Structure formats: C-alpha cells, structure tokens
Amino acid sequence: MALLITDECINCDVCEPECPNGAITQGVEIYVIEPGKCTECVGHFDTPQCVEVCPVDCIPVNPDYVESRDQLLRKYKGLMGLAKVGAGTARER
Numbered sequence: 001m002a003l004l005i006t007d008e009c010i011n012c013d014v015c016e017p018e019c020p021n022g023a024i025t026q027g028v029e030i031y032v033i034e035p036g037k038c039t040e041c042v043g044h045f046d047t048p049q050c051v052e053v054c055p056v057d058c059i060p061v062n063p064d065y066v067e068s069r070d071q072l073l074r075k076y077k078g079l080m081g082l083a084k085v086g087a088g089t090a091r092e093r
Helices: 049-053 069-079
Strands: 024-026 031-033
Antiparallel strands (some): 024 031
C-alpha cells in the first residue's frame, strides 16, 4: 500500500528527507507521495519513516493503492535495481 499525505499537512518539511525512495515531494499546497515510488519503507526499514516523524499524524494508507507486503517488496527491488535478471540480480552482476 502506498501512503497518502492528507490536507492536515502543515508543511513542516520533516517527511521529505526521510523517504528512502524519493517518493515525497512538495505539491502545490502540501507534500505529496508518488504511489509508484512508495513502498512504506519495505526493504529499507521496519516502519514507514515519514509516519514516524510526522508531528500531526497526517499520513495514512492510501486506499486507492492497496498492496501486500510481497508486492511492496517487489516494488522496492524494482526501484533499487534488484529485480531478478536471469539467474541473479542486477546487483550481483
């Protein structure tokens, strides 16, 4: 599942640098999360780092992008260039 920043965002700037995938950017009025890059920090951390640092608790799961942990892990591997290529991964070659 990708996460979503709600309009309760106060633009405090703490979430953006915490995202290891670069999924968080400044939108027109509030920060936004690119669902194609958000893995809820699966592959990097045990919990979503943006949720951990958000002072107003405005980052819930995005109901439009429901994904299992396995799907998030596959997305992480694709984003990191770790998707399987032949017998090994891209990093192993």
